[in-house]
Amino acid sequence: SAVISQKPSRDICQRGTSLTIQCQVDSQVTMMFWYRQQPGQSLTLIATANQGSEATYESGFVIDKFPISRPNLTFSTLTVSNMSPEDSSIYLCSVVGSAGGSYGYTFGSGTRLTVV
Amino acid sequence: QKEVEQNSGPLSVPEGAIASLNCTYSDRGSQSFFWYRQYSGKSPELIMFIYSNGDKEDGRFTAQLNKASQYVSLLIRDSQPSDSATYLCAVKSTSGTYKYIFGTGTRLKVLA
Numbered sequence: 001s002a003v004i005s006q007k008p009s010r011d012i013c014q015r016g017t018s019l020t021i022q023c024q025v026d027s028q029v030t031m032m033f034w035y036r037q038q039p040g041q042s043l044t045l046i047a048t049a050n051q052g053s054e055a056t057y058e059s060g061f062v063i064d065k066f067p068i069s070r071p072n073l074t075f076s077t078l079t080v081s082n083m084s085p086e087d088s089s090i091y092l093c094s095v096v097g098s099a100g101g102s103y104g105y106t107f108g109s110g111t112r113l114t115v116v
Numbered sequence: 117q118k119e120v121e122q123n124s125g126p127l128s129v130p131e132g133a134i135a136s137l138n139c140t141y142s143d144r145g146s147q148s149f150f151w152y153r154q155y156s157g158k159s160p161e162l163i164m165f166i167y168s169n170g171d172k173e174d175g176r177f178t179a180q181l182n183k184a185s186q187y188v189s190l191l192i193r194d195s196q197p198s199d200s201a202t203y204l205c206a207v208k209s210t211s212g213t214y215k216y217i218f219g220t221g222t223r224l225k226v227l228a
Contacts, residue, residue: 042221045215
């Protein structure tokens with residue numbers, strides 16, 4: 001299965017600033033996914049990032065707040081813009097694997113964001 | 117009604133016992149079901165997937181699927197303290213390619 005390097009692993013940021021999270025995959029993948037996991041909550045899909053096209057955002061998430069780049073088939077970034085304490089969460093990137101007939105996700109190690 | 121529901125737990129079982137984790141889903145058209153294990157402070161890790169009604173076994177893990185009842189479960193035999201984690205149920209959405217809907221997870225504690 002794919003190996004994903006995600007960074008930073010954690011950060012503490014001031015409100016009103018922005019943070020860019022990077023994910024690097026060790027193989028070429030068509031789609032990458034960005035999730036948010038808030039304390040005590042399930043994973044919520046923010047957007048799907050396809051190389052060469054605009055990201056597709058889920059209801060409740062907008063490009064101005066969460067701009068995504070996907071410059072090639074192994075890399076993507078998610079920016080959390082104009083942060084507020086409500087953005088404090090774990091952010092995860094993922095790709096779909098096909099090992100053993102599964103089409104489940106492989107996740108990056110996550111970015112724990114605290115906004116103060 | 118939530119799309120994927122799990123009891124949040126914690127579910128406590130003694131070492132060596134069978135742990136039974138349950139999940140119900142609302143989309144009757146769902147075809148693919150996944151169980152992830154998430155240790156505290158770590159990202160989720162895929163441990164089982166099941167597409168057909170019935171049981172699927174992999175080592176100490178058995179996934180059970182009943183599409184008529186919209187119910188999927190995970191059994192962990194001979195539970196070990198190292199199995200203590202949160203187990204997330206995920207269902208592939210019928211809207212959107214490779215979009216998965218996750219439950220909130222069940223926290224399992226295996227007592228030594």
